[in-house]
Structure formats: structure tokens, C-alpha cells
Amino acid sequence: MKEIIKGRRLGTGERVEFTFDESETNIVRKSGASCESNLTAHAERIYPDVPVIIAPARKRVGGVVDGQKIVLFTDSLGRHQQTNLFHELWHHAEKCAISAGDLETVYKEVAGGDDWSCDYLNEPRERAARAFEHYASARASGLQFTPARRGTAQAVFERLYEGTEHAALMKRRRREKWEPVLSWVRPLAAMAALAGVFIGIPHFLF
Numbered sequence: 214m215k216e217i218i219k220g221r222r223l224g225t226g227e228r229v230e231f232t233f234d235e236s237e238t239n240i241v242r243k244s245g246a247s248c249e250s251n252l253t254a255h256a257e258r259i260y261p262d263v264p265v266i267i268a269p270a271r272k273r274v275g276g277v278v279d280g281q282k283i284v285l286f287t288d289s290l291g292r293h294q295q296t297n298l299f300h301e302l303w304h305h306a307e308k309c310a311i312s313a314g315d316l317e318t319v320y321k322e323v324a325g326g327d328d329w330s331c332d333y334l335n336e337p338r339e340r341a342a343r344a345f346e347h348y349a350s351a352r353a354s355g356l357q358f359t360p361a362r363r364g365t366a367q368a369v370f371e372r373l374y375e376g377t378e379h380a381a382l383m384k385r386r387r388r389e390k391w392e393p394v395l396s397w398v399r400p401l402a403a404m405a406a407l408a409g410v411f412i413g414i415p416h417f418l419f
Contacts, residue, residue, distance in 0.1 A: 248290040252298050255353065256283075258376045259302050260310070276301040280308050295353065299346040306373055307338065310382045315369045319344070322366040341366075349374050 215234045222229055256265050264282045271286040276297040278284075283301045287294050307316065320337035323344050329335055348370045352358070361368035372378040 248294075251353075252290060252295055255295070255349070256298060256302065259349075259373060260305060260379050261376075262379075263302075263305050263309075265298065278304045278308070280305070292350075296346045296350055299349040300342045302349075303342040303345040303373070304338070306378060307341070310378055311369065311373070316341075318364060319366040319369050345370050345373065 214236065215232050217230055218233045219228065219230050221227060252265070256263075266282055266284045267290070268284050268286050270288045274286050275293075276283065276285045278301045283298070283305060285294055285297055285301070287297075311319075319341045323340040324337065326340055326344070333339060344366065348367070352374055358367070358371070361371045369378075372381075
């Protein structure tokens, strides 16, 4: 059904009217199963041990993260929820995985972005989350980026998107878990080596 739409021209405020028939547009009216599988695949690759909860849509909030879980407020799943997911995955990793040095690199690089005349939108954390969601959306759409240079925001985004940031976090946690044991095993191994006695401790632990 055609209707008359009143609007304004971007940048000038000029008032305009036009006819619009929504039935003639290419609107996805129902989420397919592939939408959820796409989001699931990205979440499990980027940060597999944080649960993602789908909750009823809210007018002013698309998603939140609290360090324990990610919540997407939506009544259907599609590409907009994919960008929301990437945005919240960044915020989770920001709290739980990414080093202070890497965060400083990202915040410094995105500081020169658009000025939104809004303290919230101009906040470094929000600038970084939007930058990552755009990067991740481009990768998810199939764009091929050249390998990132070390010491850049893109390098941090690349590691997070590909799952290597989370893998490195898990490796650090395993090392920290075993460090108290290894701290007293190492001296024993050294003494055994000096004495020429084999005590059956695998060398790769040291």
C-alpha cells in the first residue's frame, strides 16, 4: 500500500515528500535458522566460554554485557543483531582478555574518529566497540584484509575475531594454575639433573 512520507534532506534540513510502498521493498520479514547459526559460530569462535542470552526486545537497549554473560535484546535474529553481538563481544573481551597495552593502542587509534557531540558515543570504550563491530562485520561479509601490522588496532581486532586472543588467555590461565606446582618441581628437577638421576618428570614441563 502506497503512502506519502514526509522527511528532510540530510545536511540541509530541506523538507521533502515522497511515495513509498513497503510491499515493494526487499525486507526480510522472518529470521531464518542460518541467522542464529551464524551468530553462534561467531560467538563460539571469538569467546566460546561466555553465554549469549537472547531476551525480549527493549526500545533503547540492543545489548549489554556484565563480565559473566552477554544479553541481546531482540525479537528476531538478523544482521543488526550480528553487529550488536560483535559490539558486546568486544566489551566482554575488553574486561576479561585484552591487555592494558593493547587497549591503549586501540583507544589511541580510534580517538581521531568522528565527533558525535556526545560524551557516551565519544568515550574510548564505545569508539573501540564500534570499530571492532565494523571490522568484524566486514570479515563476516567475506572481505579479505592484509595481515595486520603489530602494534595497531587492527592487529588486536584480528586476534580477537580469529579466536587467538581467547586461546592465548586460556594458555595464560593454565600456566598460572600450574605455576605453584612447577615452582617447587623445577628445583627438584635441577637437583636430579645435577645428580644424574632420572626421576621420570617430563622435560617439557620445564
